[in-house]
Amino acid sequence: MSHTIRVGDLVTGEAVVLDLRVAQLASRAVAYAIDVAVQFGLLVILFLIAPVDIDNALQDALALTLLIAVMIGFPTAMETATRGRSLGKLAMGLRVVRDDGGAIRFRHALVRSLTGFVVDFWVLGLGGAIALFVSLFSPQGKRVGDYLAGTVVIHTRVPRQEVELAVMPPQLAEWASGLDLSQLPEELVLAARQYLSRYHELNEQARWDLGSRLSDDVGAAIRSPRVEYTHPHPYLSAVLAERRRRAAR
Structure with missing residues (x-):
């Protein structure tokens, strides 16, 4: 079952409508x-x-x-x-x-x-x-x-408050520090940001389904798939927070 978030005009392959400028x-x-x-x-x-x-x-x-x-x-x-x-x-x-x-x-x-x-x-x-x-x-x-x-x-330059939605979960900080993020596509980063920004507007099933699809794509790009029992939200937050940390450094 697919879920759609009506927040913009562009629909990703994960059935997420991106609120892009x-x-x-x-x-x-x-x-x-x-x-x-x-x-x-x-x-x-x-x-x-x-x-x-x-x-x-x-x-x-x-x-x-x-x-x-x-x-x-x-x-x-x-x-x-x-x-x-x-x-x-x-x-x-x-x-x-x-x-x-x-x-x-x-x-x-x-x-x-x-x-x-x-x-x-x-x-x-x-x-x-x-x-x-x-x-x-x-x-x-x-x-x-x-x-x-x-x-x-x-x-591709998103508002600062949207970027800061990605907060590093303490339990994933060490894992994230060793990731290879060089092959992470920009469109996946944008889709993950949108997912995090709209997370609280979704019901629990949509949070899991959409987040799982995004996490699978992100995991394939960085060659470090999400552990099965890890929720997509902290996984995506860790990846984006680590990416932001390296850019700032």
Whole structure:
């Protein structure tokens, strides 16, 4: 039996609706401007080091190849490798996630990059006019590429009071200090924070079912599964509190 917490607009694979802040147009515009500056910088460097003693047809083919590689290949590879972040999004605290709140994959990043280049911004996009128009009329600030890929851009910087809900249980402190948290996905961290923040709004069965699903995913990521008799709440609290402690240190 699945349970749903109506606290936001994004539904995770654990059937938890995340209360995440959808990125607004201004922050997305700044992030995109940073990305465009980086891409044009790469293009200039590549054109400067490209060979010039070749015929015109080969020059045109090389120029087209470099353009596609930088404007489509580079953002696709970047968002795939970082699970939804470009340099601009990293600077602005943004991330691309699926509509269900999960991490994007290569196909999502490719669709966004292709549509962004052809429709939203450059070939047909009138310098971003189409992306701007579509985003203004989208409740989640989506552009055409987001609609086709099934993605949305969110803020990953959550309010401080929400982060502090993760308190280290004394009995788990020593265990948590030895965890490898380097492979813990950001979307799982966000889902765990939401679970802890809404814990007292759930009935006992929902607390256990939702917490168990999240704990199983977190345990697989950190390679330290929850002991069967341990309640999900202290387990998730210990993991997030240890993660916060290391970040602060």
